[in-house]
Amino acid sequence: MLDLNSQLRNIHGVGKSIASRLKKIGLETIEDLLFYFPFRYEDYSRQAKISELQTGTNVNIVGAIELIHNKKSPRKRISITEAIISDQTDQMKIIWFNQPFISKNLKPGDMVSLSGKVEQDYTGIIMKSPNYEKITNNQSLHTQGLIPMYHLTANITQKQIRFLIKQIIHLSSLLTDWLPKETIRRQGLLSLKEAIWNIHFPKNFSDTEQAKKRLAFNELFLIQLRSQIIKNDIAGKTAESIKFKEKETQEFVKNLPFQLTDDQKKASWQVLQDMEKEKSMSRLLQGDVGSGKTIVAVIAMLNTALNKKQSVLMVPTEILAGQHFNSVCKILKNFNLKIGLISRTAKMANFDIKSEKKKDIPRKIAEGAQIIIGTHALIQEKIKFKNLALTIVDEQHRFGVAQRKTITEKSGNNKTTPHLLSMTATPIPRSLALALFGDLSVSVINEMPKGRKPIITSIITETNRAQAYEFIKKEIKAGRQAFVICPLIDISDNLGVKSVKEEYEKLDKNIFPDLKINMLHGKLKAEEKNEIMEKFLQNKTNILVSTSVIEVGVDMPNATIMLIEGADRFGLAQLHQFRGRVGRSNIQSYCFLSSDNNGQKTLDRLHSMVKYNSGFDLAKIDLKFRGPGEIYGIAQTGFPELQIASIFDYPLIETVDTEVKTIIDKLDKYPFLQEKIKKFQEEAHFE
Numbered sequence: 001m002l003d004l005n006s007q008l009r010n011i012h013g014v015g016k017s018i019a020s021r022l023k024k025i026g027l028e029t030i031e032d033l034l035f036y037f038p039f040r041y042e043d044y045s046r047q048a049k050i051s052e053l054q055t056g057t058n059v060n061i062v063g064a065i066e067l068i069h070n071k072k073s074p075r076k077r078i079s080i081t082e083a084i085i086s087d088q089t090d091q092m093k094i095i096w097f098n099q100p101f102i103s104k105n106l107k108p109g110d111m112v113s114l115s116g117k118v119e120q121d122y123t124g125i126i127m128k129s130p131n132y133e134k135i136t137n138n139q140s141l142h143t144q145g146l147i148p149m150y151h152l153t154a155n156i157t158q159k160q161i162r163f164l165i166k167q168i169i170h171l172s173s174l175l176t177d178w179l180p181k182e183t184i185r186r187q188g189l190l191s192l193k194e195a196i197w198n199i200h201f202p203k204n205f206s207d208t209e210q211a212k213k214r215l216a217f218n219e220l221f222l223i224q225l226r227s228q229i230i231k232n233d234i235a236g237k238t239a240e241s242i243k244f245k246e247k248e249t250q251e252f253v254k255n256l257p258f259q260l261t262d263d264q265k266k267a268s269w270q271v272l273q274d275m276e277k278e279k280s281m282s283r284l285l286q287g288d289v290g291s292g293k294t295i296v297a298v299i300a301m302l303n304t305a306l307n308k309k310q311s312v313l314m315v316p317t318e319i320l321a322g323q324h325f326n327s328v329c330k331i332l333k334n335f336n337l338k339i340g341l342i343s344r345t346a347k348m349a350n351f352d353i354k355s356e357k358k359k360d361i362p363r364k365i366a367e368g369a370q371i372i373i374g375t376h377a378l379i380q381e382k383i384k385f386k387n388l389a390l391t392i393v394d395e396q397h398r399f400g401v402a403q404r405k406t407i408t409e410k411s412g413n414n415k416t417t418p419h420l421l422s423m424t425a426t427p428i429p430r431s432l433a434l435a436l437f438g439d440l441s442v443s444v445i446n447e448m449p450k451g452r453k454p455i456i457t458s459i460i461t462e463t464n465r466a467q468a469y470e471f472i473k474k475e476i477k478a479g480r481q482a483f484v485i486c487p488l489i490d491i492s493d494n495l496g497v498k499s500v501k502e503e504y505e506k507l508d509k510n511i512f513p514d515l516k517i518n519m520l521h522g523k524l525k526a527e528e529k530n531e532i533m534e535k536f537l538q539n540k541t542n543i544l545v546s547t548s549v550i551e552v553g554v555d556m557p558n559a560t561i562m563l564i565e566g567a568d569r570f571g572l573a574q575l576h577q578f579r580g581r582v583g584r585s586n587i588q589s590y591c592f593l594s595s596d597n598n599g600q601k602t603l604d605r606l607h608s609m610v611k612y613n614s615g616f617d618l619a620k621i622d623l624k625f626r627g628p629g630e631i632y633g634i635a636q637t638g639f640p641e642l643q644i645a646s647i648f649d650y651p652l653i654e655t656v657d658t659e660v661k662t663i664i665d666k667l668d669k670y671p672f673l674q675e676k677i678k679k680f681q682e683e684a685h686f687e
């Protein structure tokens with residue numbers, strides 16, 4: 001008997017190799033698969049008559065096969081399957097490429113359902129490589145109605161995934177619906193089971209909308225409930241008062257290689273004022289990419305250190321941790337502080353730990369350093385700080401409240417809570433910020449450092465690609481550097497997607513044989529990554545080909561070109577983050593977007609990158625591009641927990657907030673919910 005925890009290989013039709021391919025996209029159990037949502041639907045709900053077909057439209061037709069045979073194309077050795085289909089109104093030609101087995105599956109006289117795009121050639125209207133399905137007893141899974149489309153890995157087809165889900169969808173009745181009944185009733189939501197059913201097999205767009213609403217509600221509800229619980233926990237605790245060390249701070253600011261902008265001064269001032277209080281600070285620092293948030297963090301950490309207390313700076317990636325460590329050490333070198341890096345390569349500046357055993361280093365750092373920089377290794381390791389008074393979280397909101405609690409438990413005393421400063425480039429709407437952080441103050445850096453020029457963005461097509469390469473060559477000859485971003489690592493990852501390795505070889509061998517090129521991706525060891533970044537920073541490499549690992553935060557002021565391959569695969573927020581890796585000095589910078597998909601909608605979306613330079617504008621526009629057939633398509637930087645819900649859905653965020661506040665005082669009435677939220681909190685800690 002199958003249940004929710006059964007391994008997928010126990011399903012009929014799933015062998016070892018399919019199971020391992022499913023595992024690649026994180027699918028191991030039946031429950032995983034039930035929660036593997038399609039990202040959009042193709043609408044084949046209108047069955048069309050052949051006589052009325054119009055070129056360029058997506059349609060579903062049902063007809064009988066009159067004729068079907070294979071042949072080879074004249075020059076290239078491609079196999080072509082040709083068929084003639086007829087319905088009551090007319091007949092038309094269908095061709096498939098390189099799928100000779102189709103003529104074995106379909107025989108003259110068979111009824112088939114076909115879905116695809118209508119095209120025109122010299123013989124009249126045709127369909128090329130449509131999805132097909134033999135119709136037996138009038139049932140169709142792949143070609144009629146709303147057809148869900150899933151993100152896939154190599155060698156798994158949409159058909160296979162739909163076929164698998166079809167087999168297990170009835171098990172959704174075993175799901176525990178953890179949302180309080182009263183909430184479901186008040187908000188008119190679907191039950192969890194209905195929502196799961198409708199997201200995979202909707203009859204119409206009203207089904208998908210309702211399913212989306214319930215599933216989005218789930219996501220926001222858990223996040224907002226978690227914040228509320230933690231907020232209640234923390235309330236009432238006091239914080240260390242950090243005195244503003246005016247003289248040293250002014251000295252520090254005076255010695256910077258640049259002048260602080262007014263917004264940076266104001267934000268620093270607000271932070272310092274908050275930290276003087278014995279009530280713990282909860283402040284969000286918002287500023288677009290490149291606006292100079294780091295220096296505000298450094299000023300806060302410097303003051304904490306001068307008060308003989310510790311601070312930590314948590315960042316989302318190893319690369320960023322390494323980079324912050326190096327730059328903070330450099331910028332604070334006159335103060336003779338002990339600064340530590342805790343990531344997979346624990347390090348310490350200004351402090352002799354060579355004599356220590358390797359595994360003791362993180363502990364030593366946590367006890368001895370005044371400023372500690374790290375990834376979430378910081379909270380996972382069994383380390384305790386000595387007297388932590390300030391926690392700064394860079395570029396990732398999911399840290400924030402939940403991690404604050406964990407880190408509080410390691411702060412070295414139970415009486416005080418560290419001050420919290422969260423920094424983000426994502427324009428989090430105020431209602432969400434409040435729901436996430438509770439009593440929170442916001443500082444905003446609107447003004448870019450003086451002399452910055454807006455980045456010039458353009459779209460690359462096959463016709464001007466060579467020109468773009470020439471341009472890059474010229475810039476590099478003038479001493480600049482370039483990033484090239486590709487969506488995935490292996491060629492096998494997906495059809496037609498440029499991969500880092502492939503792209504690296506191409507650029508290295510064919511396009512820029514006399515330039516120094518390097519590549520970077522998440523599968524490299526931490527030391528290798530650091531070395532590659534260090535070389536790039538010192539301009540020993542001209543071009544860095546990378547996956548999205550460099551998306552956030554990385555600061556390489558001499559890089560002025562960002563070329564993004566497969567740009568259609570990224571959300572606007574993410575593209576904006578990539579673009580923010582250049583334009584970090586006074587030198588004119590450029591961003592080139594290349595896309596394999598030249599559909600009008602994709603081009604329109606990419607054109608908004610050309611038109612807008614601000615993250616806030618782009619975030620809003622991203623939403624507009626989500627049509628009714630789309631569930632989620634944008635990566636909302638920093639909110640991995642939100643697959644379906646949008647951070648701009650103010651009404652839903654507010655509704656959820658009300659519901660959370662209604663039930664939070666009677667949680668013990670809802671054991672399923674208690675269990676769920678407990679699991680959710682644990683997951684956040686171990687991500």
Ligand code: ADP
Nearest residue numbers: 258259260261289290291292293294295449555
């Ligand atoms: P972000 O807000 O994206 O985190 P950073 O703090 O990394 O931005 O700053 C981006 C770059 O701008 C860094 O190289 C930093 O040294 C530089 N910078 C910061 N503030 C100023 C300023 N006031 N004037 C000139 N350059 C600055």
Ligand code: MG
Nearest residue numbers: 293294394553
């Ligand atoms: Mg930053």
